[in-house]
Amino acid sequence: MKLAVIADIHGNLPALDAVLADIARRRVDLTVNLGDIVSGPLFPRETADRLMPLGLPTIRGNHERQLLTHGPDRIGQSDRFAAAALTAAQKDWLAALPATRRIGDDILMVHGTPASDLEYFLETVDAAGIRAASSDEIEARAGDTPARLILCGHTHTPRTAKTSDGRLIVNPGSVGLQAYRDEEPVPHNVELGTPEARYAIIEVGAEIAVEMIAVAYDWEAVASEAEANGRAEWARALRTGRL
Numbered sequence: 001m002k003l004a005v006i007a008d009i010h011g012n013l014p015a016l017d018a019v020l021a022d023i024a025r026r027r028v029d030l031t032v033n034l035g036d037i038v039s040g041p042l043f044p045r046e047t048a049d050r051l052m053p054l055g056l057p058t059i060r061g062n063h064e065r066q067l068l069t070h071g072p073d074r075i076g077q078s079d080r081f082a083a084a085a086l087t088a089a090q091k092d093w094l095a096a097l098p099a100t101r102r103i104g105d106d107i108l109m110v111h112g113t114p115a116s117d118l119e120y121f122l123e124t125v126d127a128a129g130i131r132a133a134s135s136d137e138i139e140a141r142a143g144d145t146p147a148r149l150i151l152c153g154h155t156h157t158p159r160t161a162k163t164s165d166g167r168l169i170v171n172p173g174s175v176g177l178q179a180y181r182d183e184e185p186v187p188h189n190v191e192l193g194t195p196e197a198r199y200a201i202i203e204v205g206a207e208i209a210v211e212m213i214a215v216a217y218d219w220e221a222v223a224s225e226a227e228a229n230g231r232a233e234w235a236r237a238l239r240t241g242r243l
């Protein structure tokens with residue numbers, strides 16, 4: 001089976017459209033979406049309009065959970081922008097998304113880790129900042145989850161790792177946002193350093209082959225939209241992949 005894996009679109013419809021066009025050229029069997037779909041100062045309603053009719057196997061991210069379940073004073077600017085823009089039908093669609101989902105017996109979709117939509121799987125944040133997670137950390141987060149392939153998102157960082165018993169974990173990176181800052185658990189910056197939209201193509205056969213893809217799109221236009229919505233830090237991240 002040939003899979004396309006998209007994650008962390010964050011309302012960036014032009015990036016999503018560029019990725020979907022690239023996927024269409026590659027003739028995949030299935031495209032799956034790992035969540036954080038709409039939050040951000042861009043095109044939340046239009047992004048949901050694009051995705052809902054496609055019926056892709058989709059899970060929710062922490063941002064869908066936050067914007068649907070927390071009051072406006074408990075969510076950040078990006079969730080607030082999306083919550084204000086989405087229609088009731090779009091919120092119903094997001095509310096119905098599961099936190100994790102299986103594709104057959106072998107493949108598991110998660111946003112953060114199997115246990116949490118907030119925990120980082122393949123990176124670790126500590127007092128020194130963010131770094132690639134150690135083998136022991138990855139094993140602990142994978143736990144005894146049965147799967148040949150675990151797909152995760154959330155950290156916007158394309159990366160693969162394998163547990164000692166051979167489970168492959170793949171983060172395809174982010175379709176819509178190539179740099180962000182988070183204050184939890186300690187302040188840290190994630191910066192890809194390039195603005196292209198990211199996703200992954202995965203061939204699942206006797207072996208599993210992963211190809212990380214970077215796709216150009218009109219990030220200048222999207223950065224201008226972020227600026228028009230008062231988010232200069234988003235504009236810089238969109239243009240450069242840096243903060």
Ligand SMILES: [Mn+2]
Nearest residue numbers: 036061062154
């Ligand atoms: Mn997330």
